Amino acid sequence: MKYLINKPNLSNLEKEYVLKALKSTWLSANGENTKIFEKKISKILKNKYCLAVQSGTASLHLALKSLGVKSSDKVIVPNYTCVSNLSAVAQCGATSILVDIEKDTLGLDYELVKEAYKKYKPKYLQLVHVYGFPAKDTHKIINFCKRNKIKIIEDTSEALGSKLNGKVVGSFGDINVTSIRSEKMIGVGEGAIISTNIKKIFEKFTLLASRSAPFRTSKDPYWKKYYVSGEGYNYLMPHLLGSVARGQIERFEKELIKKKIKVGKIYINELKKNNLNYGQQISNKSKPVYWLNSVMFTKLKVNKVRKIGENLKKIGIEVRSGFWPLNLLKTFKSHYITKNNISQNVFNKILILPSSFDLKEKDIKLIIKKICKLQNK
Ligand SMILES: Cc1ncc(COP(=O)(O)O)c(C=O)c1O
Incomplete structure (x- = not known):
C-alpha cells in the first residue's frame, strides 16, 4: 500500500532509547525509560498515577477489575467502538449494555444513556472519544454518572491530546485507558497506559497487572517474591516498548x-x-x-x-x-x-x-x- 491508514512516525530518539535499554540489559517491566514515559504521559493526561501495560485490551480489563466489576454487574459500552471495549466486560463475566451513538461526533448518545440506566441500572460506563473527536455529550454524561454513582472508564485510545472546554480528555472519568498500539496517536507496537487521580485505584490496578504479587521490589525480602494475594495478570510493559514510548511522548x-x-x-x-x-x-x-x-x-x-x-x-x-x-x-x-x-x-x-x-x-x-x-x- 502506498498510502497507509496510519504509518507510525519514528525518529532517532526512539532508537536511542531502545539502544540505551538494550545496553542496560534490563528488558522486562518497570524499566527506567518506561518509568520516565509514565511520568511524562501523566502530565499530558492530567492524571497523577500512570502505569504502562501491554495493550489497550489489557488496560480495559484492569480498569474494570480494579473498579470492582463482577459477573452480576452491567457496564454501558458504546455500540460503535473497538471490540475490546466489549470483550473486556466479557472477561469479567459481566453484561454489556450497548448504547447507540449520536450521529455528529459518533460518541455516546446522552438520551440513550439515561434510557439504559432506567432500564438496567448499570454501575459502570465506558466513555470513548472516537477517531480523535471528543464525544459531544461528555459533560452531560459525566454529570449524570456522578448523580447516579456510575463509575466511568474514559477511553482515549483514539483521542490522546484532544481537548474539550479547554481541558484535555483523559481525566474526566475515574480511570483512563489509552492504547498505544502501533497505529495510534503514539505507537509502540502493542501497548497502553492506564491512569487515574485516585491513589487506591492505582494501587489496585498496579497489583493486578503485576500478578497480584505485593512484595516484588528489591526492598522486599527475597523469599516473599512469589507470594500472591489473589487473582492477577502479567500485563506490565517491557522495557524495549517503554523506550519507544518514551521517545514518542517526548515528541x-x-x-x-x-x-x-x-x-x-x-x-x-x-x-x-x-x-x-x-x-x-x-x-x-x-x-x-x-x-x-x-x-x-x-x-x-x-x-x-x-x-x-x-x-x-x-x-x-x-x-x-x-x-x-x-x-x-x-x-x-x-x-x-x-x-x-x-x-x-x-x-x-x-x-x-x-x-x-x-x-x-x-x-x-x-x-x-x-x-x-x-x-x-
Ligand atoms: C477505543 C479503543 N479502545 C481499546 C482498544 C484496544 O486497544 P489494543 O488494540 O491496544 O488492545 C482500541 C484499539 O486498538 C480502541 O480503538
Whole structure:
C-alpha cells in the first residue's frame, strides 16, 4: 500500500532509547525509560498515577477489575467502538449494555444513556472519544454518572491530546485507558497506559497487572517474591516498548499532534471543496486531534461504498470500514439500546481514509480525486 491508514512516525530518539535499554540489559517491566514515559504521559493526561501495560485490551480489563466489576454487574459500552471495549466486560463475566451513538461526533448518545440506566441500572460506563473527536455529550454524561454513582472508564485510545472546554480528555472519568498500539496517536507496537487521580485505584490496578504479587521490589525480602494475594495478570510493559514510548511522548506535543491536526484540517477543506462529507463534526468547544479522517457517503448504498473502498485498495490506498456494530457480535452477553440504529448506518456509510502523520496536501488531493472518480463511476 502506498498510502497507509496510519504509518507510525519514528525518529532517532526512539532508537536511542531502545539502544540505551538494550545496553542496560534490563528488558522486562518497570524499566527506567518506561518509568520516565509514565511520568511524562501523566502530565499530558492530567492524571497523577500512570502505569504502562501491554495493550489497550489489557488496560480495559484492569480498569474494570480494579473498579470492582463482577459477573452480576452491567457496564454501558458504546455500540460503535473497538471490540475490546466489549470483550473486556466479557472477561469479567459481566453484561454489556450497548448504547447507540449520536450521529455528529459518533460518541455516546446522552438520551440513550439515561434510557439504559432506567432500564438496567448499570454501575459502570465506558466513555470513548472516537477517531480523535471528543464525544459531544461528555459533560452531560459525566454529570449524570456522578448523580447516579456510575463509575466511568474514559477511553482515549483514539483521542490522546484532544481537548474539550479547554481541558484535555483523559481525566474526566475515574480511570483512563489509552492504547498505544502501533497505529495510534503514539505507537509502540502493542501497548497502553492506564491512569487515574485516585491513589487506591492505582494501587489496585498496579497489583493486578503485576500478578497480584505485593512484595516484588528489591526492598522486599527475597523469599516473599512469589507470594500472591489473589487473582492477577502479567500485563506490565517491557522495557524495549517503554523506550519507544518514551521517545514518542517526548515528541508528542511539539511534533506528532501538530502533524495530525494539519492532516485533519486539509481533509476537512478538501472534502468540502469536492462536495463530500467529512465523517464527523467538531462539537462545540472541542479541539480534536483528527486521529483518523473519514468520508461519509450519506446518499450512497452500502454496496457502492464497499465497491469504492475495494477499488481504492487496488490502487494502493488503504481504507478501513467503520466499526462493526457491537450488537451484531452475538457471542457476548449484551443488551442494545437504540432509537435509529445510528451505528449500523455509520458502519454502512463511512470510509476511513489514510491519515498518516506525514501525509502531504498533494497526497490528500490525489486520494480525494480518486474517491470522486469512483463515486461517479
Ligand atoms: C477505543 C479503543 N479502545 C481499546 C482498544 C484496544 O486497544 P489494543 O488494540 O491496544 O488492545 C482500541 C484499539 O486498538 C480502541 O480503538
